[in-house]
Amino acid sequence: MSFLESFDINKGLSLYIHVPFCISKCSYCAFYSRSGCSDSLMDAYLERLLEELDQVNGIMAGRRFDTAFIGGGNPGCLGPRRLERIAQAVCKCGRPSEFSVEMNPESLDESFFPLFSDCFTRLSMGVQSLDEKALGFLGRNADLLNTRKGLGLSQKLREQTGCDLSYDLITCLGSWHDELKDVRELTGNYPSDHLSVYALTLEEGTPLFERKPALPSEDEQYEILSRVWDYLKTIGFEHYEVSNFARPGKRCAHNCRYWAYGQYLGLGPGAASTAFSEDGSVHRYQFRPDVGSYVSSGLFGGYDKEDLNRNESVEELVLMGLRYKGGLDLARLETMVQKTIDMSIFEGISGFQIIDNHLIPDDEGFMTADAAASAILGKLY
Numbered sequence: 001m002s003f004l005e006s007f008d009i010n011k012g013l014s015l016y017i018h019v020p021f022c023i024s025k026c027s028y029c030a031f032y033s034r035s036g037c038s039d040s041l042m043d044a045y046l047e048r049l050l051e052e053l054d055q056v057n058g059i060m061a062g063r064r065f066d067t068a069f070i071g072g073g074n075p076g077c078l079g080p081r082r083l084e085r086i087a088q089a090v091c092k093c094g095r096p097s098e099f100s101v102e103m104n105p106e107s108l109d110e111s112f113f114p115l116f117s118d119c120f121t122r123l124s125m126g127v128q129s130l131d132e133k134a135l136g137f138l139g140r141n142a143d144l145l146n147t148r149k150g151l152g153l154s155q156k157l158r159e160q161t162g163c164d165l166s167y168d169l170i171t172c173l174g175s176w177h178d179e180l181k182d183v184r185e186l187t188g189n190y191p192s193d194h195l196s197v198y199a200l201t202l203e204e205g206t207p208l209f210e211r212k213p214a215l216p217s218e219d220e221q222y223e224i225l226s227r228v229w230d231y232l233k234t235i236g237f238e239h240y241e242v243s244n245f246a247r248p249g250k251r252c253a254h255n256c257r258y259w260a261y262g263q264y265l266g267l268g269p270g271a272a273s274t275a276f277s278e279d280g281s282v283h284r285y286q287f288r289p290d291v292g293s294y295v296s297s298g299l300f301g302g303y304d305k306e307d308l309n310r311n312e313s314v315e316e317l318v319l320m321g322l323r324y325k326g327g328l329d330l331a332r333l334e335t336m337v338q339k340t341i342d343m344s345i346f347e348g349i350s351g352f353q354i355i356d357n358h359l360i361p362d363d364e365g366f367m368t369a370d371a372a373a374s375a376i377l378g379k380l381y
């Protein structure tokens with residue numbers, strides 16, 4: 001079966017597009033992107049992506065994507081004209097009910113605003129901190145002045161177009177950093193519909209990993225995150241995934257599809273897709289993280305396929321379900337493991353409740369989701 005034939009469009013399709021360009025590389029970042037790229041490389045990327053989207057629109061047979069997300073990298077690097085061509089191609093069969101684009105504060109300007117009236121419904125901005133020292137520590141391209149400028153523009157964008165706003169923050173940088181001050185200042189001065197709050201992790205191969213900074217211990221991280229999570233709840237955010245918070249009705253539908261283990265199609269170098277066969281087996285496709293190969297290989301030629309075995313797909317279902325308020329779907333788990341599950345395996349795992357045949361985390365469960373997943377997987381077979 002070819003790459004595109006693997007997706008059942010009758011079940012609804014979410015689309016992810018990976019833009020592999022950044023102005024400069026942040027010191028902690030392990031995502032695939034390249035900095036300092038030429039216009040000609042961005043144009044070649046654009047043309048290849050539009051060719052792919054044309055084929056994808058063909059299989060959509062007039063149906064719109066349920067959700068779409070242009071991420072990266074920093075899609076703002078493409079500029080408004082290239083981004084408009086991508087957005088229009090995505091909306092060819094109708095505007096997705098949620099259409100997000102990521103952009104860094106220093107990339108947003110008013111020339112992008114019309115795209116939010118016509119195509120995008122949501123801006124996801126990587127703010128990361130409102131502390132000058134923290135921005136430097138993370139190797140961000142934008143200093144505090146430019147970060148604030150971008151935030152101010154995002155507020156204006158929301159007023160003018162009614163789009164939803166999401167901001168990303170990074171916590172647990174070290175004892176010198178006051179996370180709660182960051183969170184209070186961001187939420188107090190720049191209202192948003194959604195927040196993603198991550199704990200910094202050192203990814204091998206990044207400059208920050210090489211520097212080996214002293215980061216908070218696991219217990220200290222627990223305390224920092226608890227303080228931040230409690231504060232966000234007091235100001236009305238719903239905690240709906242380990243790192244994600246939303247105003248009522250403003251969960252990110254696109255990411256919820258990942259966490260609920262639904263199918264999605266990913267285009268671009270480094271982008272992954274998940275598809276399911278009728279028998280429930282799971283297929284992962286990914287284009288290698290190399291924009292040069294992406295622009296030079298045959299159409300859909302470079303998407304490598306991996307068939308997950310039953311244990312691997314069960315592991316993914318459990319890991320994602322326990323990190324998300326949608327919970328672990330126990331009926332689906334039974335189907336995947338092909339046996340009736342003895343509910344006593346969930347006894348002694350605190351932080352979770354069974355509601356409507358889903359195992360759902362509370363705040364304690366969010367903290368211990370990975371350990372709970374290991375415990376459950378160990379008892380399943």
Ligand code: SF4
Binds near residue numbers: 021024026029030033
């Ligand atoms: S802007 Fe985002 S994708 Fe680009 S290097 Fe920084 S963290 Fe990574």
